[in-house]
Amino acid sequence: MSTTTGTTGITPGEVKFFVPPDWFDLMADGADKEATRARCAELVRLTYPNTPAERREEFTNGLLYCHDRFLADGVLMYGVITAPLASTGAQAVWQVYAGVVAVPERPAEVDLGELLAQVFDQQFAEKMAYVESFPTDMGLGFGFISQPPVLVPRDGEGDPGTEMRTGLAGVLSCPPDGGRGLLVIGTCLDPDQVRELAGLVAVIAGHSVFVSRTSSE
Numbered sequence: 419m420s421t422t423t424g425t426t427g428i429t430p431g432e433v434k435f436f437v438p439p440d441w442f443d444l445m446a447d448g449a450d451k452e453a454t455r456a457r458c459a460e461l462v463r464l465t466y467p468n469t470p471a472e473r474r475e476e477f478t479n480g481l482l483y484c485h486d487r488f489l490a491d492g493v494l495m496y497g498v499i500t501a502p503l504a505s506t507g508a509q510a511v512w513q514v515y516a517g518v519v520a521v522p523e524r525p526a527e528v529d530l531g532e533l534l535a536q537v538f539d540q541q542f543a544e545k546m547a548y549v550e551s552f553p554t555d556m557g558l559g560f561g562f563i564s565q566p567p568v569l570v571p572r573d574g575e576g577d578p579g580t581e582m583r584t585g586l587a588g589v590l591s592c593p594p595d596g597g598r599g600l601l602v603i604g605t606c607l608d609p610d611q612v613r614e615l616a617g618l619v620a621v622i623a624g625h626s627v628f629v630s631r632t633s634s635e
Contacts, residue, residue, distance in 0.1 A: 429630065433518070433600060435495055436555075436625035444485050444496040454485055465500040484513075493517045503614060512615055514604040514622065521592045521599040530560050530590060533601075554624040557594040561623075563587045563616045565609040585612030589623035600626055 437443070442461055447453040458481040462474045469477075481498070488496050499512040522528055530549060547564040564586045571579040585606035592599030602623040604615045 431628050431630040433494055433516075434627050434629050435516070436622055436627075437495075437497065442498050444481060444498060445488065445493065449489065451482070451485075455482055458482060458485075461498065461500070488515060491517070499618075503611065505614065508608065508611070510606065510611060510614075511608070512604060512606045512611070512618075514602065514615075514619060516600060516602040516622070516626075519590070519599050519601045521590070521596040523596045525558055525592050525594070525596040525599065528560060528590070528596075530562060533590065534588070552620075552624070554589075554591040555627050556591045556600070559589055559591045559620070559624055561587070561589040561616065561620055563612050565612055583609040585609045585615055587612055587616035587619045589619050591623040591626065593628075598628070600628070602626075 442457075444454065444458065447457065455478065459474070459478045462477045462481070466474055466477065484496065493515050495514075495516045497514040499510050499514070501510055502508065503510050519533065521533075547562070549560065549562045552559045552561065565583045566586050567581040568584050569579050570582050585608065586604070588601065588603040590599050590601050600623060602619050604619040606612060606615045
């Protein structure tokens, strides 16, 4: 994220993430691919114990592909949730990722759609269905939820595939004077779970804070 939005002028620091105690962060081992693969393989084994080993290996490789892409893009945290929801018992398949983005000096006037277009793609500017602002531990928070369609390709040449709805939620949290912000995005395969996902994203972004480095560090 940081490389996309040009945060090179931001003073280096750290982010203290507010996440559940059993949070699975794909980025926790940094560039150590062996440690990352071992943790991903264990997560897949626990989540899909009855799935053939070859298929679990494919899932693990998929997580590692995401890890490499996100690591190259400057993503700081990438969490995976695979657990039944307490409210309905339905299986959650969520992904939550976060990174630092540049924010205007007047963040109260920020165009969230434009910011998302800068970070991801222009199409994201069209995907926000509901937007609201709220206070965070950093100062300001801007959140959105949506149920955008995505194209699922099919086998066969010339087959355009079919569209399916997904869940998309995000929160930008930043200090009142702007400069930098923490953007937390969540996606889910079941669009009906987007509100529960948005609640988790809001809690993470709302209580995570920047920790600036001191000159003695």
